[in-house]
Amino acid sequence: MKLILAPMEGLVDAQMRQILTTIGGIDQGVTEFIRVNDLVLPSKSFYKIAPELKNAGKTLAGTPISIQLLGSNPDVMGENAKLAVKLGAPAIDLNFGCPSKRVNSHKGGSVLLKEPNIVHDVVKAVRTAVPKEVPVTAKMRLGYEDKSQALENAHAIEEGGASEVCVHARTKVEGYRPPVHWEWIARIREAVEINVVANGDVCTVDDYKRCREVSSCDDVMIGRGLIAKPDLARLIQHDNQSNEHNTLQNAPVLSWQEFLPVLRDFYREIWLEVPDKHGPGRLKQWLNFLKLQYPEAQELFTQVRGIKDPEIIDRMLLPDAFQEAS
Numbered sequence: 001m002k003l004i005l006a007p008m009e010g011l012v013d014a015q016m017r018q019i020l021t022t023i024g025g026i027d028q029g030v031t032e033f034i035r036v037n038d039l040v041l042p043s044k045s046f047y048k049i050a051p052e053l054k055n056a057g058k059t060l061a062g063t064p065i066s067i068q069l070l071g072s073n074p075d076v077m078g079e080n081a082k083l084a085v086k087l088g089a090p091a092i093d094l095n096f097g098c099p100s101k102r103v104n105s106h107k108g109g110s111v112l113l114k115e116p117n118i119v120h121d122v123v124k125a126v127r128t129a130v131p132k133e134v135p136v137t138a139k140m141r142l143g144y145e146d147k148s149q150a151l152e153n154a155h156a157i158e159e160g161g162a163s164e165v166c167v168h169a170r171t172k173v174e175g176y177r178p179p180v181h182w183e184w185i186a187r188i189r190e191a192v193e194i195n196v197v198a199n200g201d202v203c204t205v206d207d208y209k210r211c212r213e214v215s216s217c218d219d220v221m222i223g224r225g226l227i228a229k230p231d232l233a234r235l236i237q238h239d240n241q242s243n244e245h246n247t248l249q250n251a252p253v254l255s256w257q258e259f260l261p262v263l264r265d266f267y268r269e270i271w272l273e274v275p276d277k278h279g280p281g282r283l284k285q286w287l288n289f290l291k292l293q294y295p296e297a298q299e300l301f302t303q304v305r306g307i308k309d310p311e312i313i314d315r316m317l318l319p320d321a322f323q324e325a326s
Helices: 014-023 043-049 051-055 074-087 101-105 109-114 116-129 150-160 182-191 205-215 224-228 232-244 256-273 279-290 295-304 310-316 319-325
Strands: 003-005 028-030 065-070 092-096 136-141 164-168 195-199 219-222
Touching: 003 014, 003 232, 014 028, 014 051, 014 232, 014 256, 043 051, 043 074, 065 074, 074 092, 074 116, 092 109, 092 116, 101 109, 109 116, 109 136, 116 136, 116 150, 136 150, 150 164, 150 182, 164 182, 182 195, 182 205, 195 205, 205 219, 205 232, 219 224, 224 232, 224 279, 256 279, 256 310, 256 319, 279 295, 279 310, 295 310
Parallel strands: 003 028, 003 219, 028 065, 065 092, 092 136, 136 164, 164 195, 195 219
Antiparallel strands: none
8 A cells, every 4th residue: 555645736846745755654756747848858857856866766754756757759758768767766657647728738748638649659658768677657637628538548558568557536627626536546447457546635534545445546646635734644554554453543643833843944945945035935835735734824824924025934933933923
């Protein structure tokens, strides 16, 4: 049973991967996509998205991180995959799920699900280009406008040589709106021989249990649920272990006071990495997710919402300062 941290453009970057894998419970992760057009990218493009390449493809917590590529030119995708492996990628993941209009308009992501032959050719080219001991996986949605080609695309990925497919249980048109169709993942799992990973709307331990039951998958990928509840993977792993040993012990939930120093470290790293005007934005973005678990996050979001000075915000993230403001 694997728990995989999902790739989320503009949100699950290297800093976020480091924090979440350090908190624990995550077995592996996937980078944000690296866009491939018609050229082999320079090494710096890989290091920018995946600094883990300089640490044997792992976060500092030791969690392996697959390098995700997005593109539609099979030969160029293969060459870029070969370079990623040379730089230290432990696995290559292929993006056939991104719903972004900008990405789709440039023939990348979920729009390729309209053309299963291209999906197959991209997977095959990458599988051929990299050493056989390096896993090649893919992420897809159930389709673009509808689900009529879901099984065909899953077969295309399998026949191209991938060893695993992660399925987000919605179409591109459905976006992230409920409901999520885990039952369709079960249909795909029955149709292919390769490993299938379930993805979509896993935000609690109970969601995880229901997702596994409905999808019939052992492995689950979680995105927004882990952003909102940074200890969710740890709680799931503890629940799994408790069930195996027939115990009813509850895992300790990460308290706000324990989490606040983590949040401040995240903000300070972002502050160093990006221009001052963007650092507060990234913090507010995360607080908007965190308020689903922590009432204090909503309070802090309200306090910092109108503040643009990064130094003032930094001081507000000190535990004593937050308590005084509360």
